[in-house]
Amino acid sequence: xxxxxxxxxxxxxxxxxxxxxxxxxxxxxxxxxxxxxxxxxxxxxxxxxxxxxxxxxxxxxxxxxxxxxxxxxxxxxxxxxxxxxxxxxxxxxxxxxxxxxxxxxxxxxxxxxxxxxxxxxxxxxxxxxxxxxxxxxxxxxxxxxxxxxxxxxxxxxxxxxxxxxxxxxxxxxxxxxxxxxxxxxxxxxxxxxxxxxxxxxxxxxxxxxxxxxxxxxxxxxxxxxxxxxxxxxxxxxxxxxxxxxxxxxxxxxxxxxxxxxxxxxxxxxxxxxxxxxxxxxxxxxxxxxxxxxxxxxxxxxxxxxxxxxxxxxxxxxxxxxxxxxxxxxxxxxxxxxxxxxxxxxxxxxxxxxxxxxxxxxxxxxxxxxxxxxxxxxxxxxxxxxxxxxxxxxxxxxxxxxxxxxxxxxxxxxxxxxxxxxxxxxxxxxxxxxxxxxxxxxxxxxxxxxxxxxxxxxxxxxxxxxxxxxxxxxxxxxxxxxxxxxxxxxxxxxxxxxxxxxxxxxxxxxxxxxxxxxxxxxxxxxxxxxxxxxxxxxxxxxxxxxxxxxxxxxxxxxxxxxxxxxxxxxxxxxxxxxxxxxxxxxxxxxxxxxxxxxxxxxxx
Numbered sequence: 001x002x003x004x005x006x007x008x009x010x011x012x013x014x015x016x017x018x019x020x021x022x023x024x025x026x027x028x029x030x031x032x033x034x035x036x037x038x039x040x041x042x043x044x045x046x047x048x049x050x051x052x053x054x055x056x057x058x059x060x061x062x063x064x065x066x067x068x069x070x071x072x073x074x075x076x077x078x079x080x081x082x083x084x085x086x087x088x089x090x091x092x093x094x095x096x097x098x099x100x101x102x103x104x105x106x107x108x109x110x111x112x113x114x115x116x117x118x119x120x121x122x123x124x125x126x127x128x129x130x131x132x133x134x135x136x137x138x139x140x141x142x143x144x145x146x147x148x149x150x151x152x153x154x155x156x157x158x159x160x161x162x163x164x165x166x167x168x169x170x171x172x173x174x175x176x177x178x179x180x181x182x183x184x185x186x187x188x189x190x191x192x193x194x195x196x197x198x199x200x201x202x203x204x205x206x207x208x209x210x211x212x213x214x215x216x217x218x219x220x221x222x223x224x225x226x227x228x229x230x231x232x233x234x235x236x237x238x239x240x241x242x243x244x245x246x247x248x249x250x251x252x253x254x255x256x257x258x259x260x261x262x263x264x265x266x267x268x269x270x271x272x273x274x275x276x277x278x279x280x281x282x283x284x285x286x287x288x289x290x291x292x293x294x295x296x297x298x299x300x301x302x303x304x305x306x307x308x309x310x311x312x313x314x315x316x317x318x319x320x321x322x323x324x325x326x327x328x329x330x331x332x333x334x335x336x337x338x339x340x341x342x343x344x345x346x347x348x349x350x351x352x353x354x355x356x357x358x359x360x361x362x363x364x365x366x367x368x369x370x371x372x373x374x375x376x377x378x379x380x381x382x383x384x385x386x387x388x389x390x391x392x393x394x395x396x397x398x399x400x401x402x403x404x405x406x407x408x409x410x411x412x413x414x415x416x417x418x419x420x421x422x423x424x425x426x427x428x429x430x431x432x433x434x435x436x437x438x439x440x441x442x443x444x445x446x447x448x449x450x451x452x453x454x455x456x457x458x459x460x461x462x463x464x465x466x467x468x469x470x471x472x473x474x475x476x477x478x479x480x481x482x483x484x485x486x487x488x489x490x491x492x493x494x495x496x497x498x499x500x501x502x503x504x505x506x507x508x509x510x511x512x513x514x515x516x517x518x519x520x521x522x523x524x525x526x527x528x529x530x531x532x533x534x535x536x537x538x539x540x541x542x543x544x545x546x547x548x549x550x551x552x553x554x555x556x557x558x559x560x561x562x563x564x565x566x567x568x569x570x571x572x573x574x575x576x577x578x579x580x581x582x583x584x585x586x587x588x589x590x591x592x593x594x595x596x597x598x599x600x601x602x603x
Contacts, residue, residue, distance in 0.1 A: 009066065010049050016042035021073040022083045024091075028067045032091040037084040039077045045069065058295025062095040081331055085307050097292050097304040099272075105135035106142050107314065108204065116162045116183040116193050119146065119155060119200065125312055132314040133204040141284060145204070152240050153200050154181045154233070161585045164190050169579035178233065199237075205315065206257070206278025212241050251358050255280035257317040260355075262362040263302050263324050266370045268377070269293050272305050273366030275358070278317075285362075287369045302326040306336075306347075316340045320347050321355055323363065380423035386519040387465075390511070391504070393491055397464035398422055401454075402526040403478075404469035405435075405446045406534035412541035413442075415450035416534035419463075420526050429460075432537050443470070444477045451481040462487070468494040469527050471510075475503050495527045540570075547572050554600050556593045564588040565597075576601055 021041045025034040025048075038044030048063055074080040088096050110117040113129035121142065125132055136142035149155065160168055162183050171182035181188050181196065195218070202211040219234035252258070260275040272288040288309075293301055303326040310316055316336055326332055329347055336345035350356040384396035391397075400420040407413040419429030433453060435446045447468070454460070468474040475494040482488045494503040500520065501510035513520040550572060551562045564587045569575040575583075584594035 009069070010046075012069070013042060013046045013049060016045055016071060017073060018042050019073045020075070020077045020080045021071055022080050022087060023069055023071045024087065025062065025066045025069050025093075025095075027065050030068075032087075032093050033065055034062055034093050034095040035084055035087045035091065037077070037080040039080075041071055041073070045071070056295040058095065077331065078334060081307075081328075081335060085311060095292060097290055097296050097301050099288055099290050099305065099308045105312075106139055107132045107134035107136070108142060108145065109133065110197070110201070114162075115164055115190050116156060116188075117197060118157060118159060119149060120159075121146075131201065134314055135309075135312060136286070138286070141286075148244070149200060149203065150179060152203065152237055152244075153196055154179055155196055155200055156180050156183060158184070160184060160582055163585075164188075166581055166585075167579070168581050169577075178236075203241075206276070206281070206283045208241065208244075208281070209255075209279050212238060215241070251275075251277055251282050251361070252280045252354055256319065258319040258321055259317050260321045260358050260362050261302075261305070261323065262359060262366050263298055263305070263322075264363060264366045264370065265298075266367075266374070268370070268374060270298075270301055271366050271370040271373075272301075273362050273369065274309070275362050275365075277358075285365060287366065289373070297327070298324040299327040303328055303332060306332055310336060310339060316345060318343065318345060320345065321359055322347060322349050323359060325349050377422075383518040383522040384423050386517070387522055390502075390513075390519045391465070391491060391493060393465070395464075397491065399461060399463045400465045400467060400526055401463040402467045402469070402530035403447065403450060404527070404530035404534045405443045405450070406531070406538040412538050413446050414534055414537045414541065415446055416530050416537070417450070417454055418526065418530045418533055420522075420529075423522060425529060430533060432533070434541070444473055447474055447477050448481055451478055452485075455481070455485050455487060462490060465491045465493065467523060467526050467530075468492075469497070469531055470494050471496040471501070472503050475505060479505055493523070495523050497527075500524070547575060550575075554597055556596050561586075561588045561593060 018040050020037075020039050022035065022037050023041060023045050024032050025036075027033050036044070048059075048066070072083065074083060088098065092098060105123075107122045107125070108119055109122045110119060110131045111129060112131050122130075122132070134142065136145075150157065157174065157180070158172070162168060164183075165186050167186035168184040171185050172180070174180035175182040175185075181193060183193055199211060199215065202208070202214070215234050215238050219231050219238060222228075222231035222234060257278045260277060262273045264271045264273070270290055270293050272290065274286045274288070275282055276284045276286070288305065290301055290305065302322060302324045306320070306326055316339060318340075320336075326347065333345055333347055336347075337343065348355075350359055381396070384398075387393070388396045398421065400423075402416075402418045402420070404416050405413065406416070413435040415433035415435060417429075417431040417433070419426045421429075431454070433450045435449055437445070437449055439445065447470075466478065468478055471494055475492065478492055478494075479488065482490055482492065492505055495501075496503065496510070499512070500515075501512055502520070502523065503510045547569065548562065548566060551557050551565055557565070565575070565583075568586045569578065580594060580598045583589060583598055584591060586594075589597075
């Protein structure tokens with residue numbers, strides 16, 4: 001920052017109000033590089049530009065890059081706290097401590113407005129009427145939870161639109177193996193289903209001891225009422241739940257709900273570990289990795305983690321045991337209390353006894369997880385370095401983009417673009433392309449169109465390496481596009497499936513590597529992922545296309561009804577299996593059109 005800029009900023013600071021609010025620092029390109037909050041905006045922002053200020057290296061770098069700033073006045077510091085969090089998520093500023101965006105963490109949810117709800121995965125919190133559980137930092141842990149629920153509780157897994165007393169065909173296999181109560185049969189009441197739903201909710205909330213007592217009580221009541229089938233089902237559920245609870249570790253004698261969170265400094269930066277304890281039992285462990293922590297204090301990182309995690313957490317316990325006291329503890333406790341429907345949340349740093357021992361256990365597990373992640377990162381770095389040597393790149397390719405073209409018998413041609421950052425799939429960067437101009441089964445023309453459309457988007461960063469699924473022909477098509485765009489400096493390679501040969505620009509002979517070569521393994525991973533991503537869309541479009549063609553031939557099915565049916569059914573197979581009642585329940589369908597369509601399907 002030169003003296004003119006500093007002088008200009010200092011004069012602007014003098015015009016700031018002595019009010020609570022949020023400030024946004026921006027660089028020369030107008031990008032937001034830091035978001036902060038203050039009880040007194042003028043005093044806080046002025047502190048950055050005082051010549052006598054003793055800044056950390058991180059803050060010095062921030063101040064040097066500030067070109068201008070803006071601010072938003074709020075009514076209170078608490079309001080500024082919430083606004084700051086929202087703006088950090090929106091802009092992802094370079095100098096703020098951040099965690100992976102919440103929208104990428106999966107939740108489990110139930111639509112409580114449905115007569116017979118089912119459990120599903122959601123990536124964001126949306127709409128009223130849903131009951132959420134999570135978030136889960138690892139999708140694998142979430143899938144295991146779903147598996148357990150399917151074994152323990154006869155909750156339906158299909159997504160049919162059901163109404164009480166309405167028959168929707170014969171019950172499926174899940175009913176036969178006692179994993180569904182078959183509300184589609186029309187014989188199950190909403191009240192009976194709600195009892196199972198309550199069990200699932202109690203299980204997901206971690207109230208398993210209470211759930212077991214309740215199920216045992218319900219079992220005795222069912223036996224007394226001579227409902228022997230229901231009593232037998234509850235008996236089996238009780239047995240399975242008891243076995244599960246026996247395997248769960250009791251970690252606190254007081255049997256209370258709490259989260260235990262450890263922040264650990266590691267060679268790569270920091271790592272956060274969280275244990276979810278409900279009823280004194282350990283129900284789950286999560287791990288998180290912050291970024292932008294260079295020079296940040298532990299209390300600031302802990303504050304940002306708590307704000308990040310509990311902003312969208314489906315439940316908040318009454319006690320948080322932490323390894324470090326967070327900055328602005330009182331403000332955090334008030335914010336958490338408000339999110340917990342005015343129930344108190346106590347933040348503590350244990351120093352002795354059972355709680356301290358539990359915190360040490362979290363630290364140990366966090367360290368083991370960080371070491372595992374570190375080993376994996378080193379392995380990926382090795383693969384990238386081998387790839388750099390192989391292709392003669394100036395540095396290891398940090399952003400690899402993989403491309404593939406897919407079609408089924410010449411129909412529904414699509415292109416895919418997958419992105420690998422530091423050798424790992426980055427699914428937020430994936431793109432799919434429906435081919436518009438290329439003829440059927442013309443892979444070269446389709447690839448040309450995909451690359452032209454991709455590099456027309458100036459907002460996306462350039463790749464360190466472009467990898468094509470194919471051989472010399474695909475390579476030539478890509479080279480032509482890159483030359484037209486003035487991008488022929490971008491590294492390019494193609495990997496053919498037949499002999500796993502690597503084709504490079506301006507080299508006649510392909511490279512042949514041993515199957516165990518690290519660089520080949522990484523290229524195969526990118527190529528196969530691009531192929532999988534393209535093929536999945538192509539198959540989906542073919543299903544939709546065949547269904548759409550069929551619907552166009554049915555009298556009385558116009559554009560509105562056709563659109564509604566296409567949204568409801570995944571393809572011809574799903575429509576053929578549907579009952580008359582299900583077809584009738586689709587939006588815009590009446591009895592006459594539903595019967596006509598059903599007659600066409602089952603002449």
